[in-house]
Amino acid sequence: MSESKDAYALAGVDIAAGNAAVAQYRTVLGRWQHPDQLDAIGGFGGLFAMPGDAARALVASTDGVGTKILIAAELQRYDGVGRDLVNHCVNDILVVNASPLFFLDYYAVGKLDPEIAAAVVSGCANACRAHGCALLGGETAEMPGLYAPGHFDLAGTIVGIVDRAAVPNPDDVEPGDAVIGLPAVGLHTNGYSLARALIPQDEWLQPFGDATYADALLAEHPSYFEAVRAIQKVASVKVMAHITGGGLLENLPRTLRPAVKAVLEQSRWQVPAIQQVLIDRGGLTHEECYRTLNMGIGYTLVVPVEDVARAVAAVPGAKTIGWIEARAGEEAQVTIHPARSSD
Amino acid sequence: MSESKDAYALAGVDIAAGNAAVAQYRTVLGRWQHPDQLDAIGGFGGLFAMPGDAARALVASTDGVGTKILIAAELQRYDGVGRDLVNHCVNDILVVNASPLFFLDYYAVGKLDPEIAAAVVSGCANACRAHGCALLGGETAEMPGLYAPGHFDLAGTIVGIVDRAAVPNPDDVEPGDAVIGLPAVGLHTNGYSLARALIPQDEWLQPFGDATYADALLAEHPSYFEAVRAIQKVASVKVMAHITGGGLLENLPRTLRPAVKAVLEQSRWQVPAIQQVLIDRGGLTHEECYRTLNMGIGYTLVVPVEDVARAVAAVPGAKTIGWIEARAGEEAQVTIHPARSSD
Numbered sequence: 107m108s109e110s111k112d113a114y115a116l117a118g119v120d121i122a123a124g125n126a127a128v129a130q131y132r133t134v135l136g137r138w139q140h141p142d143q144l145d146a147i148g149g150f151g152g153l154f155a156m157p158g159d160a161a162r163a164l165v166a167s168t169d170g171v172g173t174k175i176l177i178a179a180e181l182q183r184y185d186g187v188g189r190d191l192v193n194h195c196v197n198d199i200l201v202v203n204a205s206p207l208f209f210l211d212y213y214a215v216g217k218l219d220p221e222i223a224a225a226v227v228s229g230c231a232n233a234c235r236a237h238g239c240a241l242l243g244g245e246t247a248e249m250p251g252l253y254a255p256g257h258f259d260l261a262g263t264i265v266g267i268v269d270r271a272a273v274p275n276p277d278d279v280e281p282g283d284a285v286i287g288l289p290a291v292g293l294h295t296n297g298y299s300l301a302r303a304l305i306p307q308d309e310w311l312q313p314f315g316d317a318t319y320a321d322a323l324l325a326e327h328p329s330y331f332e333a334v335r336a337i338q339k340v341a342s343v344k345v346m347a348h349i350t351g352g353g354l355l356e357n358l359p360r361t362l363r364p365a366v367k368a369v370l371e372q373s374r375w376q377v378p379a380i381q382q383v384l385i386d387r388g389g390l391t392h393e394e395c396y397r398t399l400n401m402g403i404g405y406t407l408v409v410p411v412e413d414v415a416r417a418v419a420a421v422p423g424a425k426t427i428g429w430i431e432a433r434a435g436e437e438a439q440v441t442i443h444p445a446r447s448s449d
Numbered sequence: 450m451s452e453s454k455d456a457y458a459l460a461g462v463d464i465a466a467g468n469a470a471v472a473q474y475r476t477v478l479g480r481w482q483h484p485d486q487l488d489a490i491g492g493f494g495g496l497f498a499m500p501g502d503a504a505r506a507l508v509a510s511t512d513g514v515g516t517k518i519l520i521a522a523e524l525q526r527y528d529g530v531g532r533d534l535v536n537h538c539v540n541d542i543l544v545v546n547a548s549p550l551f552f553l554d555y556y557a558v559g560k561l562d563p564e565i566a567a568a569v570v571s572g573c574a575n576a577c578r579a580h581g582c583a584l585l586g587g588e589t590a591e592m593p594g595l596y597a598p599g600h601f602d603l604a605g606t607i608v609g610i611v612d613r614a615a616v617p618n619p620d621d622v623e624p625g626d627a628v629i630g631l632p633a634v635g636l637h638t639n640g641y642s643l644a645r646a647l648i649p650q651d652e653w654l655q656p657f658g659d660a661t662y663a664d665a666l667l668a669e670h671p672s673y674f675e676a677v678r679a680i681q682k683v684a685s686v687k688v689m690a691h692i693t694g695g696g697l698l699e700n701l702p703r704t705l706r707p708a709v710k711a712v713l714e715q716s717r718w719q720v721p722a723i724q725q726v727l728i729d730r731g732g733l734t735h736e737e738c739y740r741t742l743n744m745g746i747g748y749t750l751v752v753p754v755e756d757v758a759r760a761v762a763a764v765p766g767a768k769t770i771g772w773i774e775a776r777a778g779e780e781a782q783v784t785i786h787p788a789r790s791s792d
Binding site for chain 1: 461462463470472473474478481482483485486494497499500502505509510511512513553554555557562563564570571574582584585586587588591595602606608610642
């Protein structure tokens with residue numbers, strides 16, 4: 107466990123503070139809830155009753171790119187982060203089965219360079235268009251004193267729509283159901299504070315695999331929209347999860363009811379090479395691996411066993427990664443075999 | 450003009466770069482527009498056809514608090530910036546006559562402190578509740594390396610709804626109409642890079658007026674929602690503008706057609722004392738005053754002359770600040786008398 111604390115401390119990210127902040131927000135927000143605000147399944151996106159349309163809901167989510175932005179800024183590779191951001195947001199609302207309507211970006215810099223700004227926003231625009239989603243607006247803020255020269259931040263908000271009857275229901279999940287995993291192409295948008303701590307900047311342009319560390323680190327966060335819609339055509343999808351910050355250990359349980367657990371077998375899929383570097387260099391424990399990194403699974407879907415073959419055949423790279431089992435008492439809600447050891 | 454460039458350069462904000470970025474965005478975004486994206490009146494909020502409801506539209510806007518955040522952070526006064534942000538967003542979509550449905554925040558820090566985070570989000574939650582608007586979600590990002598210790602950024606996205614028939618139409622504005630101004634209480638959320646350059650931090654806690662410079666600088670961006678609705682009950686409001694970055698000179702024309710201009714008389718309203726300090730210390734030219742600062746007017750409404758008396762009586766502090774006149778050729782679309790001189 108001491109290595110665990112060392113690794114997080116090295117990354118400068120305080121998991122306990124994050125959880126404490128969420129607890130504080132619950133207190134703040136618990137004081138009042140709008141009557142049209144609907145229960146959010148797993149909290150990936152917020153649901154709001156569609157005005158004048160009882161059958162549908164609007165679904166919204168705000169997210170950022172995290173410190174992946176610092177690598178992109180240092181390497182002056184600007185167009186990917188916009189696609190990272192939009193795809194991340196699309197996946198978040200896809201968990202409640204929503205299709206995107208429109209997106210707005212927030213781009214903040216210390217010193218505005220119109221060419222760089224246009225490259226960043228172009229990335230957003232391209233990813234929006236790929237989803238038939240309007241880039242409805244945005245804000246470009248020049249804030250000297252807040253951002254260092256060359257640095258910037260990028261966040262975005264997506265709004266989508268869903269038939270309320272089609273919002274996944276965790277009560278449908280039964281022991282014996284399969285967990286399908288869609289492959290991750292890299293870190294996506296999580297684990298970058300750790301990655302920057304473990305892979306120093308002077309290594310970024312060195313060869314790694316078929317390309318460089320930079321290429322592996324900046325590999326784009328994919329959209330799972332088309333893959334999920336393809337699987338839904340041939341299989342009954344019960345619940346889904348977008349594997350972002352918190353990894354499989356924290357995201358999978360967000361759409362599982364207390365009486366079930368997921369048991370995964372890591373031998374069924376590959377851990378991306380760039381993540382193996384972080385695991386080796388950081389001496390990450392099993393818990394750290396699966397809580398900080400996606401470990402090669404970007405998105406999960408729970409389907410009945412009879413639909414498994416059709417589901418995995420529908421999308422290249424889709425795999426059965428484990429099963430739903432009955433959960434007793436306070437058992438962990440996600441177990442991943444084999445247990446990893448950093449020794 | 451040299452003083453003008455000096456003052457902007459001092460603030461570290463590059464107006465030309467901002468305009469160039471907007472021009473670049475137009476090129477990027479001009480390549481494709483979603484069929485449900487509607488013409489945005491003045492660009493204060495983006496309009497999107499309400500799915501399945503031809504009579505209504507969703508209206509969305511993203512904004513930040515700007516470098517006011519640095520003053521709040523240094524003074525450790527955290528709850529006001531959330532209200533600043535929500536009120537700013539409410540006013541932006543109010544320009545197209547929209548009422549808020551829901552809001553999402555983006556809060557980014559270098560090192561997460563749960564108490565500070567809760568104070569910031571509480572401010573958002575309180576301002577949302579005051580407008581019957583759901584705080585539907587948000588993102589808290591811990592990004593070591595991007596934000597200095599104690600610093601943070603805050604942005605937000607609001608989504609509202611409007612009857613499409615009630616969206617203001619610039620074609621309704623005629624010479625002889627009056628421009629009603631609602632009073633600003635201070636800088637609101639603009640001009641803070643200039644303010645930080647001209648009022649050094651060691652002065653912030655010194656007396657200013659009845660309080661301190663800090664109090665004047667952090668005075669909250671008010672919501673004009675109730676005031677506008679009160680005026681709309683007694684007057685026919687043709688177009689409106691939220692006076693933010695760019696001041697009266699840039700925001701008022703956003704909802705005026707080319708054939709009309711606004712002629713304002715500054716003797717009709719007061720410039721807030723904190724803005725007079727910036728004008729004096731910075732030696733701001735007329736152009737700089739009215740393009741960088743709100744100069745005491747936070748929101749404008751154009752009404753027919755016969756409705757003026759009822760409109761100004763409906764809201765304390767509302768004043769007739771000028772008139773609409775016919776515009777010839779390339780005349781300035783906003784003229785403010787008297788011309789200010791920094792000499």
